[in-house]
Amino acid sequence: MARPTGVxxxxxxxxxxxxxxxxxxxxxxxxxxxxQDGVRADTRQRVLEVIEALGYIPDGAxxxxxxxxxxVIGLLxxxxxxxxxxxxxxxxxxxxxxxxxxESSLREIEWSLMxxxxxxxxxxxxxxxxxxxAAQVDGMLVIExxxxxxxxxxxxxxxxxxxxxxxxxxxxxxxxSADNHGGTMALVQHLVEVHGCRRLHEIAGPPQxxxxxxxxxxxxxxxxxxxxxTVTGMFQGWFAAMSGQLAVRELLSxxxxxxxxxxxxxxxxxxxGAIHELEEAGLRVPADIAVVGFDDMYSGALLxxxxxxxxxxxxxxxxxxxxxxxxxxxxxxxARHAEYLPTELIIRQSCGCGGQEPTRRRRQxxxxx
Amino acid sequence: MARPTGVxxxxxxxxxxxxxxxxxxxxxxxxxxxxQDGVRADTRQRVLEVIEALGYIPDGAxxxxxxxxxxVIGLLxxxxxxxxxxxxxxxxxxxxxxxxxxESSLREIEWSLMxxxxxxxxxxxxxxxxxxxAAQVDGMLVIExxxxxxxxxxxxxxxxxxxxxxxxxxxxxxxxSADNHGGTMALVQHLVEVHGCRRLHEIAGPPQxxxxxxxxxxxxxxxxxxxxxTVTGMFQGWFAAMSGQLAVRELLSxxxxxxxxxxxxxxxxxxxGAIHELEEAGLRVPADIAVVGFDDMYSGALLxxxxxxxxxxxxxxxxxxxxxxxxxxxxxxxARHAEYLPTELIIRQSCGCGGQEPTRRRRQxxxxx
DNA sequence: CTGTTAGCGCCTTCAA
DNA sequence: TTGAAGGCGCTAACAG
Numbered sequence: 227m228a229r230p231t232g233v234x235x236x237x238x239x240x241x242x243x244x245x246x247x248x249x250x251x252x253x254x255x256x257x258x259x260x261x262q263d264g265v266r267a268d269t270r271q272r273v274l275e276v277i278e279a280l281g282y283i284p285d286g287a288x289x290x291x292x293x294x295x296x297x298v299i300g301l302l303x304x305x306x307x308x309x310x311x312x313x314x315x316x317x318x319x320x321x322x323x324x325x326x327x328x329e330s331s332l333r334e335i336e337w338s339l340m341x342x343x344x345x346x347x348x349x350x351x352x353x354x355x356x357x358x359x360a361a362q363v364d365g366m367l368v369i370e371x372x373x374x375x376x377x378x379x380x381x382x383x384x385x386x387x388x389x390x391x392x393x394x395x396x397x398x399x400x401x402x403s404a405d406n407h408g409g410t411m412a413l414v415q416h417l418v419e420v421h422g423c424r425r426l427h428e429i430a431g432p433p434q435x436x437x438x439x440x441x442x443x444x445x446x447x448x449x450x451x452x453x454x455x456t457v458t459g460m461f462q463g464w465f466a467a468m469s470g471q472l473a474v475r476e477l478l479s480x481x482x483x484x485x486x487x488x489x490x491x492x493x494x495x496x497x498x499g500a501i502h503e504l505e506e507a508g509l510r511v512p513a514d515i516a517v518v519g520f521d522d523m524y525s526g527a528l529l530x531x532x533x534x535x536x537x538x539x540x541x542x543x544x545x546x547x548x549x550x551x552x553x554x555x556x557x558x559x560x561a562r563h564a565e566y567l568p569t570e571l572i573i574r575q576s577c578g579c580g581g582q583e584p585t586r587r588r589r590q591x592x593x594x595x
Numbered sequence: 596m597a598r599p600t601g602v603x604x605x606x607x608x609x610x611x612x613x614x615x616x617x618x619x620x621x622x623x624x625x626x627x628x629x630x631q632d633g634v635r636a637d638t639r640q641r642v643l644e645v646i647e648a649l650g651y652i653p654d655g656a657x658x659x660x661x662x663x664x665x666x667v668i669g670l671l672x673x674x675x676x677x678x679x680x681x682x683x684x685x686x687x688x689x690x691x692x693x694x695x696x697x698e699s700s701l702r703e704i705e706w707s708l709m710x711x712x713x714x715x716x717x718x719x720x721x722x723x724x725x726x727x728x729a730a731q732v733d734g735m736l737v738i739e740x741x742x743x744x745x746x747x748x749x750x751x752x753x754x755x756x757x758x759x760x761x762x763x764x765x766x767x768x769x770x771x772s773a774d775n776h777g778g779t780m781a782l783v784q785h786l787v788e789v790h791g792c793r794r795l796h797e798i799a800g801p802p803q804x805x806x807x808x809x810x811x812x813x814x815x816x817x818x819x820x821x822x823x824x825t826v827t828g829m830f831q832g833w834f835a836a837m838s839g840q841l842a843v844r845e846l847l848s849x850x851x852x853x854x855x856x857x858x859x860x861x862x863x864x865x866x867x868g869a870i871h872e873l874e875e876a877g878l879r880v881p882a883d884i885a886v887v888g889f890d891d892m893y894s895g896a897l898l899x900x901x902x903x904x905x906x907x908x909x910x911x912x913x914x915x916x917x918x919x920x921x922x923x924x925x926x927x928x929x930a931r932h933a934e935y936l937p938t939e940l941i942i943r944q945s946c947g948c949g950g951q952e953p954t955r956r957r958r959q960x961x962x963x964x
Numbered sequence: 965c966t967g968t969t970a971g972c973g974c975c976t977t978c979a980a
Numbered sequence: 981t982t983g984a985a986g987g988c989g990c991t992a993a994c995a996g
Binding site: 609610611621622625628629653654656657658659660661662663 | 972973974975976
């Protein structure tokens with residue numbers, strides 16, 4: 227069975243193969259592929275049939291090249307982890323949620339998303355990867371980025387970059403973050419003014435993470451504002467539940483009689499770990515000690531006691547950052563823009579508030595769409 | 596200040612710019628960029644300096660084209676969701692974990708990952724996206740894929756495809772899945788033989804998801820094996836915690852006096868939702884009713900009662916699938932390969948087993964590295 | 965309505 | 981050790 231025109235089977239069909247097979251020019255095939263009009267109906271039909279028969283799919287690299295746009299954006303997430311082990315079995319939900327927001331924005335315009343996780347303990351390797359990604363996309367989103375400013379500048383000179391939960395003062399990129407300061411403020415005020423907490427224990431996030439340090443700073447700022455309130459101790463966590471557990475073990479190993487009034491965690495996962503460990507040790511939350519988190523992850527609402535926390539619009543963060551990036555890809559001359567998205571205090575039971583229903587009601591209010 | 600050679604600043608530097616600026620040919624620059632030897636030291640030095648000065652980063656699309664390889668693989672995840680609303684605030688941890696596995700494999704060889712989520716209620720749109728992604732990668736991983744076989748065949752004709760937790764009998768692609776059958780088997784046997792459960796309630800996953808239906812089938816198969824055991828009812832969930840909650844509400848609305856002995860959930864998230872709802876309703880787990888899950892997500896271990904479940908090596912699934920895909924990219928003629936990865940029964944408290952420590956000990960065992 | 969023809973930026977023989 | 985030059989597959993004027 228001779229193949230009339232010698233189309234190779236093992237090789238992927240190209241535009242030329244289709245053109246030849248259909249007896250038209252490549253320009254016509256291209257028009258058909260992109261649904262442009264100005265092609266006679268029967269010609270289009272014929273081309274379509276050949277495309278179908280050959281299983282033709284245009285090559286993305288070639289398209290990117292010709293139209294000088296890749297229609298891909300990169301998402302880089304910087305992760306903190308315990309140096310030697312890799313025990314972290316739980317994903318960093320924050321990044322995952324941003325990812326969702328970005329991906330759904332992109333899907334609407336049919337762009338693609340390239341993603342890579344970086345290690346904050348390997349700046350050189352991270353930079354290499356960032357360059358590699360920068361070579362394959364039209365713009366980049368960087369989460370929790372502790373990329374040196376000069377490196378960022380270099381990358382930003384090539385393609386637009388938007389920072390998410392990063393350094394908001396970075397001059398070479400747009401930035402979107404949650405209002406960590408306001409959120410922490412509201413949370414601590416609640417603890418102090420409603421529950422009369424005076425002695426606070428802090429479970430902090432990784433100091434490299436900008437939002438961890440913002441929450442840390444805000445906590446101490448509020449506390450300073452009250453004469454009588456103090457941070458009695460702190461544990462350096464890394465946002466994973468396990469670090470909440472370790473923090474509590476350390477705390478309890480020091481004293482079981484003179485406990486703080488509340489534990490303020492830099493995120494929900496650590497709060498969940500902390501609560502678990504406290505209960506394991508026979509302590510009751512919030513009766514013996516209050517615990518609060520930050521993020522408002524779904525699992526915190528399912529906990530007993532349900533977690534009092536600060537809701538930050540993570541997904542929205544991703545969407546907004548993505549929108550801005552696309553805008554800047556269209557017009558690189560845009561002025562730099564940085565923005566804090568509002569947070570919301572979510573009061574449940576772990577702070578000492580009673581009630582049964584606030585959980586559900588609150589969440590509904592929270593889910594503003 | 597005249598720019599000696601007229602390099603445009605607003606435009607990204609190309610290989611030619613570097614070559615001209617350094618007074619060498621593009622071939623030489625290319626050699627330097629790729630660290631090939633056969634370039635005199637001082638020449639290399641000069642080129643390197645120009646690269647640095649210009650902030651040159653080679654264009655990925657052009658590289659892909661020239662070397663006929665993109666060094667990118669695609670990860671497509673098919674998601675089930677409640678038709679109209681988009682309430683699902685919790686990410687599908689399964690996919691996230693696979694993503695981790697794949698990404699870390701890829702990072703080692705410096706390849707990139709393109710990712711896209713598909714909707715199982717939009718097969719046409721999904722196929723479009725799959726084609727789009729197929730155009731930009733060297734191979735694809737498809738999670739929980741319910742892509743029609745003929746469509747898959749078309750894509751597979753162009754680039755290699757490996758299915759993860761998909762239809763294991765798909766002839767056009769390699770496939771890696773957890774041993775859902777064996778896992779469910781072990782779990783149910785435990786419930787029946789150790790705890791004497793006779794009446795089981797099922798909270799199933801979305802029927803489109805291959806692993807959900809495998810678990811479903813296995814459950815019924817085991818039950819049939821015992822004469823005296825029955826599945827007294829089932830709720831059609833969609834893997835989200837909320838569906839576990841709804842399932843329990845429905846169950847309790849039907850009867851509060853004649854409860855089943857245990858609730859068997861198709862994954863941990865639904866089990867967590869179910870436990871939460873049961874406790875909310877004043878029932879005690881496992882005293883009044885046992886609940887078991889599937890997956891062994893970290894949050895299940897932190898629950899009280901800690902969740903009895905089946906561990907499946909999700910991350911490993913990603914790694915293995917990825918390794919296979921890379922292999923097949925190198926050699927497309929490989930014979931089809933399908934594999935079930937072993938699961939492990941993780942006994943904690945929610946099934947009725949006592950003890951305090953199994954949680955931690957088990958997990959350590961489970962984390963085999 | 966359809967075809968011709970330059971590139972897009974890089975890699976890679978093949979020569980020198 | 982270095983350079984010249986032909987693609988890679990597609991797009992987008994520009995002609996006809």
